[in-house]
Amino acid sequence: MANVVSERAAVGGTRTGPERAEAALGTLGAPPGMPDRLRRVLEQALVFAGASFAGVYTPGDDPAHLSLAESAGLPRTLYGLRDGYPADGGSPIAEAHRTGQPLWLGPEELAGCPEARRTPSPEFSLAVLPLGPAGTGCLLAVSERPGGFGTDDRACLELIARAVAVPAPSAVPGDTGELPEDAFSLAVDSGRVEVGDGILRLFGLSRDDFDGRVETLLGRAVPEDVPALMSVVEADHMSIGERELEFRILQPSGAPRWLRLCGRLLPAAKGRPARLVGTVADASTLRSDVTDVARVQRLAAALATAGTVKDVGGAVVAALREPLRADRIALAELENDRLVVTVLDPPEPEAWPELWRTEWRTEWPDAPVRAMPTLAAALREGRARIWPAGSALEPALAGVGPGGLAVLPLPAGGRMAGACLIGWDDPHDFGPDERALLTACAGLTGQALLRAHAFDAEHELVGMLQRTLLPRRLPRLPGAVAVARYLPTTAGLEVGGDWYDVIPLADNHVAFVIGDVQGHNAGAATVMGQMRTALRAYAAEGHAPDVVVAHANRLLLEMETDLFATCAYVDVDMEEGTAWCVRAGHLEPVLRHPDGTAEIVRAEGGPPLGVLGQAQFPITPLRLQPGTVVALTTDGLVESADSDLDEGMERLARELSAADPAHLGLVADALLTGAHRTDDVALLLVRYDGMAVRPLRESWTVWRVPQAVGHARRFTRRTLRAWGVSPGTMDTALLVVSELVTNALVHTDGQVRLDLSLINHRLRLAVTDSSPRSPVKPTSIGWEATGGRGILLVEAVSVAWGTVPVSGGKQVWADLVPDR
Numbered sequence: 133m134a135n136v137v138s139e140r141a142a143v144g145g146t147r148t149g150p151e152r153a154e155a156a157l158g159t160l161g162a163p164p165g166m167p168d169r170l171r172r173v174l175e176q177a178l179v180f181a182g183a184s185f186a187g188v189y190t191p192g193d194d195p196a197h198l199s200l201a202e203s204a205g206l207p208r209t210l211y212g213l214r215d216g217y218p219a220d221g222g223s224p225i226a227e228a229h230r231t232g233q234p235l236w237l238g239p240e241e242l243a244g245c246p247e248a249r250r251t252p253s254p255e256f257s258l259a260v261l262p263l264g265p266a267g268t269g270c271l272l273a274v275s276e277r278p279g280g281f282g283t284d285d286r287a288c289l290e291l292i293a294r295a296v297a298v299p300a301p302s303a304v305p306g307d308t309g310e311l312p313e314d315a316f317s318l319a320v321d322s323g324r325v326e327v328g329d330g331i332l333r334l335f336g337l338s339r340d341d342f343d344g345r346v347e348t349l350l351g352r353a354v355p356e357d358v359p360a361l362m363s364v365v366e367a368d369h370m371s372i373g374e375r376e377l378e379f380r381i382l383q384p385s386g387a388p389r390w391l392r393l394c395g396r397l398l399p400a401a402k403g404r405p406a407r408l409v410g411t412v413a414d415a416s417t418l419r420s421d422v423t424d425v426a427r428v429q430r431l432a433a434a435l436a437t438a439g440t441v442k443d444v445g446g447a448v449v450a451a452l453r454e455p456l457r458a459d460r461i462a463l464a465e466l467e468n469d470r471l472v473v474t475v476l477d478p479p480e481p482e483a484w485p486e487l488w489r490t491e492w493r494t495e496w497p498d499a500p501v502r503a504m505p506t507l508a509a510a511l512r513e514g515r516a517r518i519w520p521a522g523s524a525l526e527p528a529l530a531g532v533g534p535g536g537l538a539v540l541p542l543p544a545g546g547r548m549a550g551a552c553l554i555g556w557d558d559p560h561d562f563g564p565d566e567r568a569l570l571t572a573c574a575g576l577t578g579q580a581l582l583r584a585h586a587f588d589a590e591h592e593l594v595g596m597l598q599r600t601l602l603p604r605r606l607p608r609l610p611g612a613v614a615v616a617r618y619l620p621t622t623a624g625l626e627v628g629g630d631w632y633d634v635i636p637l638a639d640n641h642v643a644f645v646i647g648d649v650q651g652h653n654a655g656a657a658t659v660m661g662q663m664r665t666a667l668r669a670y671a672a673e674g675h676a677p678d679v680v681v682a683h684a685n686r687l688l689l690e691m692e693t694d695l696f697a698t699c700a701y702v703d704v705d706m707e708e709g710t711a712w713c714v715r716a717g718h719l720e721p722v723l724r725h726p727d728g729t730a731e732i733v734r735a736e737g738g739p740p741l742g743v744l745g746q747a748q749f750p751i752t753p754l755r756l757q758p759g760t761v762v763a764l765t766t767d768g769l770v771e772s773a774d775s776d777l778d779e780g781m782e783r784l785a786r787e788l789s790a791a792d793p794a795h796l797g798l799v800a801d802a803l804l805t806g807a808h809r810t811d812d813v814a815l816l817l818v819r820y821d822g823m824a825v826r827p828l829r830e831s832w833t834v835w836r837v838p839q840a841v842g843h844a845r846r847f848t849r850r851t852l853r854a855w856g857v858s859p860g861t862m863d864t865a866l867l868v869v870s871e872l873v874t875n876a877l878v879h880t881d882g883q884v885r886l887d888l889s890l891i892n893h894r895l896r897l898a899v900t901d902s903s904p905r906s907p908v909k910p911t912s913i914g915w916e917a918t919g920g921r922g923i924l925l926v927e928a929v930s931v932a933w934g935t936v937p938v939s940g941g942k943q944v945w946a947d948l949v950p951d952r
Contacts, residue, residue, distance in 0.1 A: 150287040153180035173295050174204040174271075178432070179572045181281060181288040183273040184256075184579065185211060188296055189225050190269035196220065198229055198269065202396065206576075207436050211256060211274050215397065224260045225270055232266035234259070234290075238280050257281060261293040271296060276579050277543065318346055318408040320397075325349070331412045334391060335381060354380040354388050361393075378415050390415035431573055435580035441465065444584045445475025448552060448577055453477060455569075459557045460484070460532060465550040465581065466511070471501050474550075485531030504528050510539045511548050516570050521559035529553075536560035540570055542578030549581045606634045609642055611706040611823035615796045617804055619768075619813040629656035629697065630766045630814035631664050635671045638936070638943075639889075640706040640827065643671045643680075646764040646816050647699030647718065659695050663688065663741070667701065674938035677703045677714045681738070681749045685716065688742035696742040700764055704756065704818070707826050711754040711762075716741050719767060719777075722785050726759035730789035732781055758822040761793045768811035769804070793819050827891040828855055834873055834884040834899075844873045844886050848897075851888050857895065858951040864929050865897060868946050871922035872899040875907060875944070882941075890950075898945035906935040906942060 153176055170188065177186035187203035199216045200208070208214075217223045224235050237258040257280030259273040271293040275281050281289065311317065313330030325346045332342055335352050342348065353361055357379040380388035395410025431451040438444045445463040453461050460483055463475040476484065501508045506525055510517040519525060519537045529537060533555025540552040552574065606614050616632045629649025636642055645667055649660045666687050670680040681701050688697060698717040705711065713721060715737030724730045735752035756762070763784065770780025784803065791799040800817050832847040834840050848869045852862045869886065876884045882902030889896045909923045926933050930946040937943075 150180075150284055150291060153288040153291050170202045170296065171204055173292060174202060177273050177289060177292050178205050179569075181273060181285040181292070182275055182277055182572075182575060183259075183281075183285075183289075184276050184432070184576065185213075185272075185274040186292075187213070187272050188263070188269060189217065189229070189272060190263075191219065191229075191267070195267075198225060201269075205274075205432050210436070213272070213274075224258060225272060228260040228262050228270040229268075230266055232262045232264075234261040236281065236286070259286070259289055261289055263293055263296055277575065312411075314411045314413055316395075316410060316412060320406050320408055323347065327412075334389070334412060334414060336384070352381045354382060432576050435576055438580055438584055441474045441581065441584045444577065444580045445477075447580075448573070449475065449477045452554065452570075452573060456554065457556070457560075458554045459535075460553075460555045462532070462553040463550065463577075463581075464553070466501070466548050469501055471504075471507070471551065485528055507539060507551065507553075511541050511551060514541050514543055514548065516540050516567065516574055518562050518567065518570075520562065521556075533557075536562065538562070538570055540574040540577070542574055542581055544578035544582035549578045552577060602631060603633060607636055609634070609636070609706070610640050612642065612704070612818055612820050613796055614644070614816065614818045615800050616817075617800045617813070617815045619804060629660040629695075630768065630812040631660045632764070632814050632816045633664050633668060634816075635668050637671060637703070638674065638938070639829070640823065640891075642704050642706060643667075643677070644702045644704065644762065644764060644816060644818055645699060646766065646814055647697055648766045648768075648812070648814070649697040650695045655693070656695060659688070659691075659693060659697065662691070663697050663699070667699070671703075672937065673940075674936075674943075676751075677701050677712045678749045678751050681714045681716050681741070682747070685741045685747055685749070686745070689745055691742075693742070696740045698740045702754070702762065702764070704762075704820065706820075706823055709756045709758070709820065709822060711756055713752045713754055714738075714749050715752075716747075716749055717743075719765060719770070719781065721754075722763040722765075722781070722788055723754070723756075724761040724763070724788045724791070724793060726757050728789055730785040732785055756820040758820065759793065760820045761788065761796070761799075762818040762820070763788055763803075764816040764818075765803075766812065766814045768813040769815060771811075825892065827889050829887070829889045831888070832886040834877070834886055836877060836884075840877060840884075841870055841873050844869055847886070848888065852895075855890055857890075861895065861948055861950040864948055865895065868897050868926050868930060868948070869899075871926050872897065872944055872946070875899075875922050876901040879903065879905075879907075880941075887943075893950060895948040895950055896945055897948070898943050900938055900941060900943040902941040904937060904940065904942055907944060 174186040174188065177183040183205060185203065185205035185208060187208065188201045189198040190201045191197070192199045192201070196219050197216055198219050200214075217225050219226055219229060224237060228235050235258070237260075239255050239257065242256070242258060255276065257275045257277075259271075259275070259281050261271045261273075263269045263271060271289065273281070273289055275285070311326055311328040313328040316325055316327045316331055318325040323346045324344050326344070327342070327349075329339065332339060335349055337348075337352075350358060350361060361377070361379055377393045378390055379393065380390055382388055391412055392415040393410060393412050395408050397406060397408050431447060435444060435447050438447050448463055449461050452458065461475075461477045462473050462484075464471045464473040466472075501511065504526055506517075506519075506529055517539045519533070519539075521535045523530075523537070525537065529539075532553055535556040535558040537556075538554040540554070541548055542550045542552060554570075602618060603616070606616060614634050616634075618630065618632070629647075629651060631645075631647050631649075633645040634642065635645065645664070647660070647663060647667075649656045649663065663684060666684050667680060670683045675683065681699065684699070696717075700716075700718040700721060701714045702721060703712045713733065713735045715735055717737065717740030720735050720737075721733045722730060723733055733752065733754065736750040738749035739747050765784065767777065767780075770784055771777045772780070775783070787803055788799070791802060793799060796817050796819050800815055803815060804813065830847075830851045832844060834844050837843075845866050848866055849862065852865060857865070873884065873886060876899050880901040880903035885900045887896075887898040887900065889898075907923050909927065926946050929948075931949055933944070933946040935942050935944045
């Protein structure tokens, strides 16, 4: 590309903004047919008028419709702007087009416009200038600076509006005659594409070999570059601000070739489908001629997709350090009165002043702004400051740029978001064009830094929430080993609603749960935590697996959220090796049997949680042999754009079959290798080994008859005698049984059950009744009291006692350690 400002004398530092803009536009005046001239003219609005977006709307083929012919700067979607507007509508664009009068609109005037309601950041100003007489189209510019466009900015925009020359619709490639060698015309509805002979040569195709399908050309591209190409080829996803794209195509031998695509979308009209038209050229012939304005354009495109503060810093370093031949660049956020550096290039501490290293607190330096008065003054003034070699600066800044230092305050939203420091070791000559580049980049970077800081803050908050809600560690299990893994998605906010849990239950039962809440945001993480807590609470109450899942479904419906969740719940009896599986819209478990074979359990399932109020959740029984591995996962591991769910599940089963279950942690790591990470991934593996020593258990239903306590005591005596319990322990056990059974019969209604179990030389006596009210230990008992001593006796003779909810009632238990 030719330089926007070809000679420094044409843009001398004493000239005003409009004079510099006029000189720059003069270099674009000839020849009139210069490629990309319209876009280059619009780019002047970014540099000289401080615009963050500029576009031209013209009638095109349909006089009743104004279409976006060209644009530059940030994506239009950030400001709620459309590809087109009705010429007789009430939009500012249509009004300026009809009346031929310019419009200057601030945030107050834009508050009621549809554009302001469609944008996440309504604090911007709009300028709409007619291109000539009424009915010839208009220039639109957006500014995010406080106060909008100033006097000089408006004069620059008027110059740019007069300089705009839009080609007639008949000149669009593909309308009539043959295409130029480097041009193409793609019908986005059918995928049929017309291309010039030069493009075919670049792709290594002959005219006879080309079938006219865009897929044929895409098939020659490097696979990693195809998604970016598809975002341009598919009209529904095409971003007006990012039509220039570099991509690679495979060669018969050697490295891939870089090509550059420049295109724009023509809306459908008069029976003709929407088309993408433009050019494709060899990028190696274009890279040596890059203008400062083009660098601003590229920086704007990079910042539009920068999600985090470090992404913003990376984009700034890529846009400025090499073109300016700078030795170091630092990007810092302003937090209250402190300057926190977030990006250093180069990153080695030795490349920076000694004073910075003394303030090194964690990864980046952190120092008060008042420690650098020169920098503080530049931030107060809010404009770029440049100091040549030999300037008297405080030590903290002098070491950054002994050959020259540039400080760019980064404005955003009426305040300073931070600062960018650029330093040179050798004496550096600062030209006017370089100053314009720095000023334009500062405004774009400040806005991007503010957005990225908000993104980072939300990401950290949600990530902390998710880490808190997931189990810190899995419990030790009787007769089994469990491991779990969680990987967040690498796209977007990097947080979602996948969760897992391991819940020890009574009688050596363990519940294994895995689930996935719809969405990737704070709401999904919150619902995930609520679902995990609810399932754990319902399971601890002793409900059957289908009842636990049904209760969670009802709870999610009552929360009145728009999100739904899937889950798989497996209750394993560690003593018997039996399991019961309940699925709510989730993936089936995968079993690896001791002989090495693996199967996907065809368990019948119900709908996702939070969808139907009267849903049924069937139970599927499973039989586990010692050595069986149960794998529960979420769809992020087995589903991707390149692989459907069934293929992913079959692959998981094959990999699990080939793994060595002796090292379950290594198996989990191997299964996660190669995960696509386009979604969250949760994985829970359980190896059932069986209990080495099985507990002794007996139960007795206590009928409400006058001799009920005596019957319970006789049952206890017979059972403990058969288990070989010593007479002293037996007497204590009979006392505890008498007190617990008496309390249940006197203070509750319904059925009462006595359970005895001997596990690892620990005797547990438990009485279950239908009342949820727990017994209360009295604080004091008078001599005349006739009751209230039972719980005190139980506490005195047992090593531990307590109560747990069980299926709408409770169980009161006491543990004894038998004499050996």
